[in-house]
Amino acid sequence: MDIYDFMELSKNDRAEAVWQGKFLGDRIDGKYRVQLYSLGSFHVEVYYNQVSNEIARFHPFKFLHKLVPYLQQIDLETPDQQ
Numbered sequence: 001m002d003i004y005d006f007m008e009l010s011k012n013d014r015a016e017a018v019w020q021g022k023f024l025g026d027r028i029d030g031k032y033r034v035q036l037y038s039l040g041s042f043h044v045e046v047y048y049n050q051v052s053n054e055i056a057r058f059h060p061f062k063f064l065h066k067l068v069p070y071l072q073q074i075d076l077e078t079p080d081q082q
Helices: 003-008 011-019 064-073
Strands: 022-029 032-038 043-049 054-061
Touching: 003 054, 011 043, 011 054, 022 064, 043 064
Parallel strands: none
Antiparallel strands: 022 032, 032 043, 043 054
16 A cells, blocks of 8 residues: 555544554654554554544655654664663
């Protein structure tokens, strides 16, 4: 699936596709917990409203600069350096 196929899916099908992807990290953005997933050739941010307990929206993207808010969560140390 590519990013264009993903955007054509229903909300439920998008959620199912994301759950099949690889979780990379999360962050807080106002009232949302934003979770980042990799789906191969693109990434998806899932905006989860903690108050209403539901997914508010999906934000698929291909631009790597959008990964910047998650970079601090990546462990770059190898086992030899610890």
